[in-house]
Amino acid sequence: MVLFRIFFGLLIFLEVVGAFITGWIQETFVAPQHALPFIGFEWLTLPAPLAVYIYYGLIAAAGLCIMLGLYYRAAAVAFTLLWWGCYLMQKVHYNNHYYLLILLGLFMVAVPAHRYRSLDVRRNPSLLQHTCPRWCVLIFCLQVGLVFTYASLAKLYPDWLAGKPIAIWFDAKAHYPVLGPLFGQAWFRTFIIYGGIFFDLLITPLLLWRRTRVLGFVLCIIFNIFNSITFQIGGFPYLMIALTLFFFPPETIRKIFFRKKMSAQPANKVYTARHKNWVTTALALYFMVQLLLPLRHMLFRGSVFWTEEGHRMAWHMMLRTKSGHLSFEARTANGQSVPVQLRDYFTNLQIRAISRSPDMIWQAAQIILRDLRAKGHADVALYAHSQVSLNGAPLKTFVDPTADFAKISWKPFQRSAWIVD
Structure with missing residues (x-):
């Protein structure tokens, strides 16, 4: 766990450094006029x-504090909340490992x-403690198992088995x-297709x-x-490698990385006894x-790879590729x-993401409608092509x-009838 703490904090710090160096922050949060947050979190506006x-x-600083174990608990809370905010604030750059970092932060x-x-x-x-309750390790193992198992099951669909996305990539x-x-090579592609599943x-x-x-x-x-x-x-990939450390016996990790002899010391009995009930309940939920x-x-009709309904937070990793074009017509x-130019509202990167995601098409339509109404077009219809x-x-x-997107409300628990199968 200590070794993972060091790696986890370092990864957070490097993730932020990479975002600065590559211009990802500029591209994602500064350049766009309008954010495309998770629906319901529109109040998380771009600062x-x-x-x-x-x-x-601040996220980078939290990562360093986690790595060093400095004001650790406060740093872990700060990272989780700040990273969660970034995650909810934009969907254009959705990535499974962004979601996984929230869970690991918790x-x-x-x-x-x-x-x-x-x-x-x-x-x-x-504070010195050489051991910890067993659940502290098992939760990481179980989370890894869920990620990989659902990733395998998600690959059991015709296009993956036929090698279509692999061929494109x-x-x-x-x-x-x-x-x-x-x-x-055909044999290598087949190996990757079935090797990934197994x-x-x-x-x-x-x-x-x-x-x-x-x-x-x-x-x-x-x-x-x-x-x-x-x-x-x-x-x-490196995060997943680091998570495998939890599957090894603590003695093995100590012999390799922490050679200084430790005194035998049981887990903190007060910690485990006092919190046993709420820990069990919280982990079960x-x-x-x-x-x-x-x-x-x-729960939704149609292929999730087409409709995107239920795609996020489901460990559908590197399974499909989509491309397309989109325009809006206002009357x-x-x-x-009434002329509508997407580039008047969104960056090219946002437009590409919007064009293949129904919920972002709906969000883009609401942004355009608000602008048209502010310009005096009170009773306007908006159609997407x-x-x-x-x-x-x-x-x-x-x-x-x-x-007409002026008459469509977002219903997260219902199939969107305006998506064409």
């Missing part, structure tokens, strides 16, 4: 440009990862040195069983390094949500056309062109 950089600077708030090899212990030696990477020639399904059992644990660890390193090189998906949330797409009550290609298939109509 002034300077405030955005200060905000991310875990880090709960566990005593600062009671050994930390500046908090140096400041207050009475690998064709675009044929110029890569060393791996490029492999990407064009890896995600079996990696947790391999890590849990002592005899296969080292094999699972090696496979995890190979799998995640390959993904990092091929798809450039940030810190997610948490993992019930984690079990059910990725299945919510089954007054007397039939007069959208065509989308899923996994290289021919373009298809995505949104009902006769649906």
Whole structure:
């Protein structure tokens, strides 16, 4: 746990540094006129440009404090809240590992990862603790198991099995040195298609069983390094490698990383006894949500890869590719056309994301309608013309062109009838 704390804090810090260096913060929070937050969180508005950089600077500082174990609990709470805010504030750059960092942040708030090899212990030696309750480790193992298991199940759909998204991605990477020639080989693509399914399904059992644990660890390193090189998906692969540490016995980790002999010391009995009931209840509720949330797409008609209803927070990782185009048509009550240019409201990056996501199409429509009404067009209808290609298939109509977005309200628990199957 201590080793993971160090890595986790370092990853947060590097994630923020990368966001500064690459211009991600500018592109995501400063350049856009309008945010596209999660629906219901519109009150999380974009702050002034300077405030955005200060905000991310605070996240970086929290990461360093977590890594060093300095004011650890406060730093973990600060990181989780600040990162959660970033996550809810924009959907254009949705990424599974952004969501996973929130969940892990909650875990880090709960566990005593600062009671050994930390500046908090140096400041207050009475905090020193060599062991922790077993649940502090098991929650990480269970979360990893859920992520990989749902990732495997999500791959059991026709387009993945037919290799359609893999073909598109690998064709675009044929110029890569060393791996490029492999990407064009049919046998290698088949290996990746089925290897991905079986890896995600079996990696947790391999890590849990002592005899296969080292094999699972090696496979995890190979799998995640390959993904990092091929798809450039940030810190997610390295985070997953670090999480495998929880599957190894504490004695093994100590022998490798903390060679200084420790005195035998039981877990903090006061901590475990006093909080046993609420810890059990909280964890039961948490993992019930984690079990059910990725299945919510089954409540909606149609393919989740097309409609996007239930796609987020479901561990659908690198499963499909979508492209398309979108335009809006506004008409007054007397039939007069009102020009609408998406670039007057959104950046090119936002437009690409909006065009393939129904909830963002609806949000974009509401932003445009508010602007048109502010300009004096009180009774105006707004229609979307959208065509989308899923996994290289021919373009298809995505949104009902006769649906007036001025009359459509967002209903998160109902199938959106204006999405064309």
